[in-house]
Amino acid sequence: MKTTLVYDGTFEGFLSAVFQTYEEKHTNVSIEKKELAAATFFSEYSCVITDSEKANRVWKGLAQQCTAEGKNNIYKAFLSEIVGIENSLLHFIKRSLSEKRHIDKDFADSEILKIAKTVKMVQREKHRMDAFVRFRLTKDGLYFATVTPDFNVLPLNARHFKNRYADQKWLIYDLKRKYGIYYDLKEIKYVTLQVSEEIYKASQATYYFTEDEQAFQELWQNYFTSTNIASRKNMKLHLQHVPKRYWKYLSEKTPKLKN
Amino acid sequence: MNFERIKEKLNILADAAKYDVSCSSSGSKRANKNKGLGDSSGMGICHSYTEDGRCVSLLKILLTNHCIFDCAYCVTRKSNDIKRAAFKVQEVVDLTIAFYRRNYIEGLFLSSGIFKDADTTMERLIQVAKKLREEENFNGYIHLKSIPGASDELMREAGLYADRLSVNIEIPSETGLKLLAPDKKREDFIKPMQKVKDEIIQYKSEKKLIKNTPVYAPAGQSTQMIIGASGETDAEIMYTSAYFYKQFNMKRVYYSGYIPISYDTRLPSIGTEVPMLRENRLYQTDWLLRFYGFDIRELLNKEYPNLDSDIDPKLSWALRNLHLFPIDVNKADKTLLARIPGVGMKSVQKILHARRFRNLNWEHLKAIGIATNRSKYFIVCDSNKFETKDRTAAQIKSLILQQSTSKYKATYNHQLNLFSSIETPLAI
Numbered sequence: 001m002k003t004t005l006v007y008d009g010t011f012e013g014f015l016s017a018v019f020q021t022y023e024e025k026h027t028n029v030s031i032e033k034k035e036l037a038a039a040t041f042f043s044e045y046s047c048v049i050t051d052s053e054k055a056n057r058v059w060k061g062l063a064q065q066c067t068a069e070g071k072n073n074i075y076k077a078f079l080s081e082i083v084g085i086e087n088s089l090l091h092f093i094k095r096s097l098s099e100k101r102h103i104d105k106d107f108a109d110s111e112i113l114k115i116a117k118t119v120k121m122v123q124r125e126k127h128r129m130d131a132f133v134r135f136r137l138t139k140d141g142l143y144f145a146t147v148t149p150d151f152n153v154l155p156l157n158a159r160h161f162k163n164r165y166a167d168q169k170w171l172i173y174d175l176k177r178k179y180g181i182y183y184d185l186k187e188i189k190y191v192t193l194q195v196s197e198e199i200y201k202a203s204q205a206t207y208y209f210t211e212d213e214q215a216f217q218e219l220w221q222n223y224f225t226s227t228n229i230a231s232r233k234n235m236k237l238h239l240q241h242v243p244k245r246y247w248k249y250l251s252e253k254t255p256k257l258k259n
Numbered sequence: 260m261n262f263e264r265i266k267e268k269l270n271i272l273a274d275a276a277k278y279d280v281s282c283s284s285s286g287s288k289r290a291n292k293n294k295g296l297g298d299s300s301g302m303g304i305c306h307s308y309t310e311d312g313r314c315v316s317l318l319k320i321l322l323t324n325h326c327i328f329d330c331a332y333c334v335t336r337k338s339n340d341i342k343r344a345a346f347k348v349q350e351v352v353d354l355t356i357a358f359y360r361r362n363y364i365e366g367l368f369l370s371s372g373i374f375k376d377a378d379t380t381m382e383r384l385i386q387v388a389k390k391l392r393e394e395e396n397f398n399g400y401i402h403l404k405s406i407p408g409a410s411d412e413l414m415r416e417a418g419l420y421a422d423r424l425s426v427n428i429e430i431p432s433e434t435g436l437k438l439l440a441p442d443k444k445r446e447d448f449i450k451p452m453q454k455v456k457d458e459i460i461q462y463k464s465e466k467k468l469i470k471n472t473p474v475y476a477p478a479g480q481s482t483q484m485i486i487g488a489s490g491e492t493d494a495e496i497m498y499t500s501a502y503f504y505k506q507f508n509m510k511r512v513y514y515s516g517y518i519p520i521s522y523d524t525r526l527p528s529i530g531t532e533v534p535m536l537r538e539n540r541l542y543q544t545d546w547l548l549r550f551y552g553f554d555i556r557e558l559l560n561k562e563y564p565n566l567d568s569d570i571d572p573k574l575s576w577a578l579r580n581l582h583l584f585p586i587d588v589n590k591a592d593k594t595l596l597a598r599i600p601g602v603g604m605k606s607v608q609k610i611l612h613a614r615r616f617r618n619l620n621w622e623h624l625k626a627i628g629i630a631t632n633r634s635k636y637f638i639v640c641d642s643n644k645f646e647t648k649d650r651t652a653a654q655i656k657s658l659i660l661q662q663s664t665s666k667y668k669a670t671y672n673h674q675l676n677l678f679s680s681i682e683t684p685l686a687i
């Protein structure tokens with residue numbers, strides 16, 4: 001009979017589940033997130049208790065069997081939140097632990113290829129956030145931005161922004177997953193807060209943001225228009241680079257969206 | 260900041276700067292220092308894209324569009340009746356910092372019309388960079404234009420603050436230059452280029468001995484040529500390019516399809532289409548030379564002075580050299596794999612990795628992402644299904660053109676649709 005291990009959705013929880021498959025010697029097993037797992041007649045359910053010690057043991061074991069890149073990729077693919085990725089990762093982990101050579105480049109194994117492709121997509125989304133975050137300066141001196149990434153990538157963005165904006169306070173908030181990363185001039189903190197829906201309304205702009213903020217956005221919009229070469233217009237290529245769902249981030253495109 | 264005045268200047272001076280296609284912000288190793296602002300140690304980021312699909316990475320502006328010269332192909336030329344403007348040094352500094360802090364840009368690309376003599380202009384550009392580095396503790400990317408004719412001392416100083424320096428040769432041939440930019444001499448471009456090259460070499464050797472040697476132009480230098488303004492063949496353009504790569508260790512040579520901006524009879528008239536497809540073919544060739552191990556003589560020579568427009572240069576080459584194919588993807592070495600049409604360098608890497616575990620067949624190749632509809636005429640793999648027929652080059656070409664529904668046909672009627680922008684490697 002197939003066993004389904006249900007975990008809490010955290011990375012530690014997932015690694016605890018992996019530990020359990022070894023501990024209980026499951027051969028036919030599926031690891032699923034709590035909110036997604038639906039009961040079927042043909043499987044047995046078991047709830048995984050997240051245990052950081054067990055998670056750590058799996059993680060350390062992998063460190064010996066994988067390249068640093070391979071190990072990072074497990075985490076990155078996990079952040080994709082794609083349904084079923086846990087089982088591809090379990091396959092990856094089992095092969096890594098049982099085979100002598102590194103298996104992360106065995107692209108003819110469809111599960112490994114799937115992970116490699118997922119990692120690519122996650123990295124791409126991470127880079128998009130590096131690029132498309134637009135800070136606005138709030139009245140209390142905080143550079144503030146909101147995002148709704150396709151994947152849960154903010155943990156991957158933290159270092160990039162910390163290195164770059166070492167001398168300003170900033171906060172990037174994921175509206176979809178309801179948490180943000182905040183840099184207080186010393187270190188990064190994970191925070192949750194209530195973000196008002198009014199925040200981007202034009203009428204509220206000077207309530208939240210500095211007076212110059214709007215002017216800088218306009219300057220940037222102007223720059224964007226001036227730097228374009230009309231006779232080279234190529235919307236297809238343009239959309240390939242910036243699919244429409246990302247336009248909401250880009251203040252230089254807001255006037256166009258309204259039309 | 261007086262936003263209204265700045266806005267007006269920005270519009271004029273960004274518009275005048277846009278014809279320089281370089282917007283790269285990669286290749287520098289400048290990391291954040293002492294918790295200051297900015298970091299350019301990464302790979303460079305496109306923060307936006309213009310509607311023509313070009314990357315917006317830097318604040319690209321002229322310091323001023325006043326110019327004493329009259330180069331026919333340039334909007335800023337003296338005889339052109341346009342609005343002129345000039346930024347103050349501090350204005351450029353403030354604008355750069357404000358944009359950078361909001362994550363709009365990776366840094367500044369500052370060029371200028373030659374408003375007095377070469378040195379005065381160069382000096383002013385340096386002042387901006389120096390202020391950014393020393394007063395603002397800015398570690399973002401700075402690209403400065405080397406002004407033709409600028410003195411060695413100034414070029415030395417410029418490289419201490421800038422990540423990249425560039426001087427555009429614009430016209431690929433000397434005769435073209437004489438015709439279109441009579442005020443300019445080839446030596447004037449070469450001089451700052453040579454100085455920058457020497458300084459970079461010197462920096463690299465000193466750095467080995469003395470660790471805290473001040474960094475000099477860590478992202479190297481680049482140049483640009485205008486395509487289609489002065490009648491050169493593709494071979495002339497690419498041989499010039501190869502010369503500059505080699506002679507001056509250029510990081511990049513950019514090709515910019517001429518955008519008609521003047522009724523001057525020496526130039527293509529207004530309304531002439533921008534040669535974007537040709538430009539793209541030149542970039543593909545450039546890529547083949549730099550990353551795929553091709554020699555220029557294989558791609559362009561007396562017999563073939565121009566690139567094909569209907570197919571990419573690697574496919575053209577393969578069709579002229581059918582005797583070298585088919586290549587066995589499970590055995591061939593890296594350099595040979597790189598020569599298969601439809602297989603880019605990334606795919607080469609994947610093949611090399613994946614075949615260590617098992618021999619690859621068509622399904623594997625497709626799953627990895629190889630364009631088999633093009634490459635299948637040139638390879639064999641772990642399968643007995645392969646193109647057995649002895650086809651001629653013309654037959655293969657017509658089969659490929661028929662099958663690729665959009666990529667080639669769409670471009671053939673001069674509408675460039677599906678190509679990547681110049682900052683990203685092209686799958687060739």
Ligand code: SF4
Pocket residue numbers: 326327328329330333334335336337371372373
């Ligand atoms: S010197 Fe430069 S700015 Fe002046 S006209 Fe010639 S190309 Fe244009």
